[in-house]
């Protein structure tokens with residue numbers, strides 16, 4: 001699957017705000033590989049029968065959703081560490097936090113191994129730099145993970161700043177996170193352009209503050 005970028009008009013703009021997940025790279029194959037690696041470690045270390053794979057993955061999802069419901073709109077609502085902690089607590093495992101730590105590490109290592117930068121994103125970011133725009137990634141997630149992704153994608157030379165929901169205290173489409181991003185660049189909303197994949201979070205959130213916004217489309 002490719003991510004199709006529309007033509008983004010940066011005329012007169014001083015800042016480009018860009019979403020990370022499903023905009024700079026395609027999320028689904030990374031998540032699938034990451035969760036698979038976690039299942040394989042679980043099967044090995046806990047001697048789980050192969051038939052438990054679906055139950056393991058569904059239970060993980062249930063704990064992820066519970067963390068999201070409890071902590072939304074804070075950045076930590078996306079935490080895999082807390083989801084794995086819930087899983088191992090519920091199962092009555094010893095030192096559930098230690099297991100959660102190992103699974104969270106494996107999850108993100110495996111995820112980042114599979115992640116590849118989208119060609120359209122590389123072109124967009126290169127154009128923004130050529131045009132002298134400040135570039136800031138605006139993203140719902142814990143900071144440490146999103147910082148790692150940008151570095152691993154090879155975008156640290158073209159993305160000047162990152163504004164996460166962990167840092168802002170609220171997820172998109174909250175104005176808190178867009179205003180935090182704008183502050184980092186020194187640009188006014190009318191001088192900034194937003195690019196992302198979510199109509200509700202990226203496009204509506206940015207337009208509500210007066211930014212120009214462009215949506216990328218998932219194809220194939």
Ligand SMILES: [Mg+2]
Pocket residue numbers: 019020021022023196197198
């Ligand atoms: Mg996204």
